[in-house]
Amino acid sequence: MAALKARIFWLLLALTLLSGTARAADKDSFGHGGQFGLRAGLVGGYNMIFRYDQSPLCAPAEMKADKDQKKVCGHGAPLAFDLAASYALLDFVEPYVFLRLGLKGESQTHTLPLKVLGVGARVYTMSDSAFKIFIEPAMAWELEAGDSGAKPTWQYKKDLLIHLAAGPQLDFSRYAGVFIDAGLTTGILRSLHTELELQAGLQARFP
Numbered sequence: 122m123a124a125l126k127a128r129i130f131w132l133l134l135a136l137t138l139l140s141g142t143a144r145a146a147d148k149d150s151f152g153h154g155g156q157f158g159l160r161a162g163l164v165g166g167y168n169m170i171f172r173y174d175q176s177p178l179c180a181p182a183e184m185k186a187d188k189d190q191k192k193v194c195g196h197g198a199p200l201a202f203d204l205a206a207s208y209a210l211l212d213f214v215e216p217y218v219f220l221r222l223g224l225k226g227e228s229q230t231h232t233l234p235l236k237v238l239g240v241g242a243r244v245y246t247m248s249d250s251a252f253k254i255f256i257e258p259a260m261a262w263e264l265e266a267g268d269s270g271a272k273p274t275w276q277y278k279k280d281l282l283i284h285l286a287a288g289p290q291l292d293f294s295r296y297a298g299v300f301i302d303a304g305l306t307t308g309i310l311r312s313l314h315t316e317l318e319l320q321a322g323l324q325a326r327f328p
Contacts, residue, residue, distance in 0.1 A: 151292040152212030152249040153326060160205040162300070162322025164221065168198040169315050170230070176312035177230040177267060177275040198316050200224045201235050209326075213248040217241055219259070231271040236264040237282060251292045255302070259284040263308060280308040286320070299323045 170179040172192050179194040201224060207217035223235030239261025246254045263280035271277065286304025293299075300322055307315040 150249050151251045151253070151295060151298075153209035153215055153245075154212040156209050156295075156326040156328065158205075158207040158209065158215065158217070158324050158326045160203075160207065160217070160219075160322060160324040162203040162320045164201045164203050164318050164320045166198045166316045166318030167195060168227075169193075169195040169317070171313040173276075173312055175274060175276045177232065177271065177277060179312070179314075180229055194229075196227075196229050198318070199227055199235065203320060203322065207243070211248075213245045215243040215245070217243065219261070221261070223265070226268050231268050231275070232277070233265045233268050237261045238264065239282065239284070241284065245290075253290050253292070255287065255290055255300070257284070257286045257288075257302065257304065261306075263311070276311065278311045280311040283307050283309075286318070288320075290324070296326050297324065298326075 170176075170193070172179055172190075178190050180191050180196070201221050203219060203221050205217045205219035207215045209215040218240050219238075221235060221237035221239075226233050227235075239259050241257055241259025241261075243255040243257050261282040261284060263282055265277075267275060267277040284304065284306045286302040288300060288302025288304075290298050290300040300320075302320050304318055304320075305315055306318060307313075
């Protein structure tokens with residue numbers, strides 16, 4: 122009887138230890154699988170532009186005909202807020218929709234503050250750890266038009282954007298983290314323009 126009691130004792134002890142280990146593992150898991158996410162970031166960078174004949178100007182206007190204006194130029198891009206809502210299908214893949222809103226217009230191209238709506242996904246390495254790296258491809262539609270200084274001959278087309286970025290994320294808990302990333306966002310219709318960008322932000326997740 123004593124031997125049986127001892128076996129039961131050791132079995133219960135083993136089960137208790139395994140249960141505690143499992144709970145600790147769950148507590149220490151930082152995978153996003155099955156969670157909704159809300160993300161906010163601040164984006165800035167440098168815009169490089171190759172104009173088409175009817176594209177908006179990309180530098181302060183000179184006393185020349187439109188066809189003689191600069192074709193290639195660059196300037197700092199106005200800061201913008203990046204807002205996104207996501208759902209992680211699995212720990213390592215997190216599709217999202219996003220909205221990017223410029224804080225001011227772009228004076229060089231006589232463009233109103235940026236308005237971009239798009240879809241993308243974050244693909245994580247080391248997806249169950251607190252520190253992870255992500256790669257972020259996305260596509261978007263640029264919607265803003267020209268400001269009051271724009272000429273009728275300049276074409277402010279709605280632009281198709283292709284975005285690719287990568288960076289680290291640090292999750293403080295299963296429900297919150299911060300991130301930074303660097304990437305490129307390229308438009309092809311209004312002009313051939315690429316923004317070299319940096320972003321920093323935070324993400325909240327539930328449940």
